[in-house]
Amino acid sequence: MSERRYFYHVVSPPGHDELARLEFEALTGDRAPQHPPWDERENPSDHPRLLWARAGVDVGRSAYVAECCRLLARGATLEEMLAASEKLGLRMERFHVQARKRFGTKVSSSRQIEVAVADTIWGSPDLSRPAIELIAQAHEGEWLLGELVSRTSNGWLGHEQRPHQYSSALPPRIARAMVNLVAAPGDRIIDPCCGSGTALVEAGFMGIEPFGWEINRSVAEQAAANVCHHGQAAWIVVGDGRTAKGRWDGAVLDLPYGISAERVDEVLRGLVEHALKIAKLVAVVTVDELDDLFAEQGAEILGIATMVKHNLRRKVYWVRAATA
Ligand SMILES: C[S@@+](CC[C@H](N)C(=O)[O-])C[C@H]1O[C@@H](n2cnc3c(N)ncnc32)[C@H](O)[C@@H]1O
Structure with missing residues (x-):
């Protein structure tokens, strides 16, 4: 069985995270870890989560799966992750690195981290119109470096506006x-x-x-x-x-x-x-x-x-x- 080398950011508001997990499973064909029922959790998770899958898929149409990234390098510390990236000898043109703590949250020293990652790559960055987007992020005690595969278009946004509202309509x-x-x-x-x-x-x-x-x-x-x-x-x-x-x-x-x-x-x-x-x-x-x-x-x-x-x-x- 192949390794789970794609990480996904799943974003769900309170009360939706189990449906978000099912959508992730339907899109990727992989199972996601189970959590206790939403209303029995001590800290209801209203924050984005990171889930792993074997396949990298287009999440453009997703309701909850915000991003798919292909794992390039990882390490227990930032330095280890940078060393692992260096070792790959990556060659990329027009790339852009974004450092963050988790989806949607910048790390305090993000600029230095982004420069440090860029220094491990052969080729030139392009901050305004990148062809390749790289994500460096801390997750559960390690650092991950991934290449963005796809991102949701949040296509459902704005669809509440319609001529006829219905009291029993689904969001x-x-x-x-x-x-x-x-x-x-x-x-x-x-x-x-x-x-x-x-x-x-x-x-x-x-x-x-x-x-x-x-x-x-x-x-x-x-x-x-x-x-x-x-x-x-x-x-x-x-x-x-x-x-x-x-x-x-x-x-x-x-x-x-x-x-x-x-x-x-x-x-x-x-x-x-x-x-x-x-x-x-x-x-x-x-x-x-x-x-x-x-x-x-x-x-x-x-x-x-x-x-x-x-x-x-x-x-x-x-x-x-x-x-x-
Ligand atoms: C919960 S609402 C569906 C709302 C819908 N998902 C939306 O977002 O607007 C259930 C609908 O089923 C319709 N309905 C009830 N019995 C039905 C049946 N046997 N065949 C078809 N429609 C039925 C009702 O008129 C009602 O509009």
Whole structure:
């Protein structure tokens, strides 16, 4: 098995870090270390984290994975890291070194460190329009030197602005991460309960073809207007998501809540079961525990993220259908 030589900066606000971890896993294909559930931590981690993976991937479309860097050199001290870099005999033109304590935080003596790193490299730096970006940073008692592979474009920013707001809409950032759990550019996804179309918009921006079902006609029309507002295109059907016919790479299912108690089991069950029949990968956001339902359906749970906001605790299930 190859070594984990790519480090990623994952940035997530309080309550989102488990979903961020799942998005990292979906993008890189590597597992990330588990943390205690978010609301049981002594120091809720609202700060960026560094995770390692075997593959270096483009994180341009990511909701939470801010950067991917390829490890060049490391050392227990700054001097050891500089010696390791020197030993590589790196030749680079138009490079730029940035020193920081962790993502987003400069070190106090950053200028000296940047110059010291640059002195280990053959070639000329370019501070204004670099072709190569190098990151020198302290992390858990060692120094790392990495070359930037990709950076997120924070593509979800500004997507809250749309003609139609919807009280039960997902925040665009969460919708984007859920789409990334089940699809990649070029894929087709279905949102069987698309509401105001948040996931459809995010998918469209990422080059993923979106299909939405929505039982309420006026809400479906609002979804269409929101999608058009963002210059995207989506297929939107007014109808019951349990009747969607076709086959999709992924499904994003934001389960309705607030429907009458006696119908809850039947409708929600039907929506989940149907999504598992028509899509290979499914991301479900729900206030319910669905572990037993997935087990019954022979689906494999790839990850679960708990999201906590005020008193609302919701789960995102990331699942591979038995028919995948
Ligand atoms: C939680 S909201 C989805 C919100 C959506 N993710 C957004 O960001 O706007 C659930 C939606 O499912 C719709 N719905 C409920 N039962 C449905 C069904 N059987 N088929 C399709 N849509 C359904 C509701 O009208 C509601 O708009």
